Amino acid sequence: MKCTLCKRKIEISFLNKIKGTYVKVKGKLVPVCSDCQKRYGDELKNVLKV
Numbered sequence: 001m002k003c004t005l006c007k008r009k010i011e012i013s014f015l016n017k018i019k020g021t022y023v024k025v026k027g028k029l030v031p032v033c034s035d036c037q038k039r040y041g042d043e044l045k046n047v048l049k050v
């Protein structure tokens, strides 16, 4: 699985949890890594809509 923003690989921990988050964009869940999550914070949804 790759981060939608930086295209780096997102690690998956036990129980299939990703090191990051999923953001809903236009009804679709897209994966974002924890670095981008930290970097963009509340702006995440705005950045992904581009």
Ligand SMILES: [Zn+2]
Pocket: 003, 004, 005, 006, 007, 008, 032, 033, 034, 035, 036, 037
């Ligand atoms: Zn990322």
